[in-house]
Amino acid sequence: MKRAVLRAGVIGCGNVAGNHAAAYRDLPGVELVACADVDPDRAGRFAVRHGAAASGPDDLFDHGLDLVSVCTPHPTHEAVVTRAAAHGAHVLCEKPIATELGAAARMVAACEAARVRLGVAFQRRFWPAARRIRAAIDDGTLGVPVLGHTSVLLHRDTSYYTADAWRGSRAADGGGVLMTQAIHNIDLLQWYMGEAVEVSAAHAAFRHGEATEAEDTAVATVRFASGGLATLAASTALTPGLGTRVLVSGRTGASAGLTEYPEGTEARIDLWAVPGAETSAPPFGTGLAADPPLSRINGALAPFHTLLIEEFTDAVRQGREPAVTGREAAKSLAILTAAYASAASGRPEPVPAPHEETTA
Ligand SMILES: NC(=O)c1ccc[n+]([C@@H]2O[C@H](COP(=O)([O-])OP(=O)(O)OC[C@H]3O[C@@H](n4cnc5c(N)ncnc54)[C@H](O)[C@@H]3O)[C@@H](O)[C@H]2O)c1
Structure with missing residues (x-):
């Protein structure tokens, strides 16, 4: 049975992650439960700022997450997304989906095999x-x-x-x-x-x-x-x-x-x-x-991340594909x-x- 409130996590607690956390805070029906970073201090500070539990990348999925935002550097997206899929979490990955098409194809295949949704953060479409x-x-x-x-x-x-x-x-x-x-x-x-x-x-x-x-x-x-x-x-x-x-x-x-x-x-x-x-x-x-400054540029994008994340969480709830799928993101x-x-x-x-x- 689907949970009434979706439990969300964030992986990679750097610049853009705050936009994802803000959306999970502001949207009804979803809550930010936990965050993880390879740098434990970053995860700790982010957790305090956003009222979530700090975790290492390996323990994050012990929190029973329905979905995760992947906000790590581009070359890590494949490993982080496929691990999330293996844990049965729906994934919203930051752009670019990957830096080479083979990785993007493997990410799409891993999410399809795990029957989880894969969305990509092209929030300017919103x-x-x-x-x-x-x-x-x-x-x-x-x-x-x-x-x-x-x-x-x-x-x-x-x-x-x-x-x-x-x-x-x-x-x-x-x-x-x-x-x-x-x-x-x-x-x-x-x-x-x-x-x-x-x-x-x-x-x-x-x-x-x-x-x-x-x-x-x-x-x-x-x-x-x-x-x-x-x-x-x-x-x-x-x-x-x-x-x-x-x-x-x-x-x-x-x-x-x-x-x-x-x-x-x-x-x-x-x-x-x-x-x-x-x-x-x-x-x-x-x-x-x-x-x-870059912090202001990233912050100003937050309302559009929120619209994208709202559409993504609706897709997860409704069991349909999100507006910007992994396959769609591979086209650019x-x-x-x-x-x-x-x-x-x-x-x-x-x-x-x-x-x-x-x-x-
Ligand atoms: N949609 C947008 O408009 C937008 C805006 C900014 C950044 N981005 C994208 O978001 C991604 C991150 O960018 P950023 O500027 O926030 O980077 P950043 O360097 O500020 O943050 C990345 C964080 O990920 C952590 N990390 C690295 N490898 C990890 C791993 N394997 N597991 C867990 N944590 C890990 C780092 O320690 C760091 O805290 C990039 O792919 C970038 O293109 C998108």
Whole structure:
């Protein structure tokens, strides 16, 4: 019999974990019971702050959890998610699902075999502006999307790449601005435009090259199965950062765009170029803003984590798939896999099948 109140845990008590804890506190029908970290001091402080029991990663599941949020660094996601699945806990994993497609496929397979749900935290899909554009595609207002653009023009201090041992190494992080920041926008683009089939990309390290072997700047073009085309420009080397933008034009000729500026604020529709309903807003409002600290950027995302977690817990209760499944999250990783391959080969590269099981 299903419990009335879902018992939740958090694994990895760093920057983003507070957003998950806040959602479990604020949502009815779910409570944060326990948290774990490889660093016991971090787990202890987080437990006190959020009224949960501190635990080591191995003991966490002794607390009889229904679900866990995985908020550990990207390269650990596979091991942590598969362990949670083996304990029968539903899993909400932070993005990116993994840094390579084989790991993502194994995570999906492990959760399916254990009959637990796997959701991935692309909380920007829950911006009302993002959903309005999706609705305008679904109801035919825009028509089939044929042209997309996203810019992810951000600021990070070099210290961002040096403060935590796992950041900035290609082996650990799997990449730079594409893997860690732009993946949110690539997820939105593919949500709007459908299956991606080919990517051409180039990247460089213009500003943080001393601190990271991964790219701090990248450009790409993406071709979709529909025949649609999209471009991307992404960087963490700008001061001040210029926020993020997604723009989609459909076969009807109508266009819609959203802006997240400054980074971490709720995106708003900045362009609604639909005949008879035209509106536009300047992307930078009253002017450029100073770059907010990372803690404020992450904190400002919390309301959208709450919406995503509400949808995920509803899915668990109702025994259905969540809005952003592991399979869905693997699609943006497949586009990135092709982008990195293209940057290395200098040629357009096909987007690999996101769900192919590999032994890698
Ligand atoms: N959805 C978003 O907008 C968003 C925002 C920030 C971070 N993230 C993602 O969340 C993840 C974590 O990022 P962060 O900035 O919070 O990192 P962080 O370094 O601040 O925190 C990670 C924590 O995990 C712990 N940890 C590492 N390996 C572990 C393991 N095997 N078991 C248990 N604990 C372990 C570390 O000790 C640390 O406390 C990343 O994958 C990142 O991409 C997503």
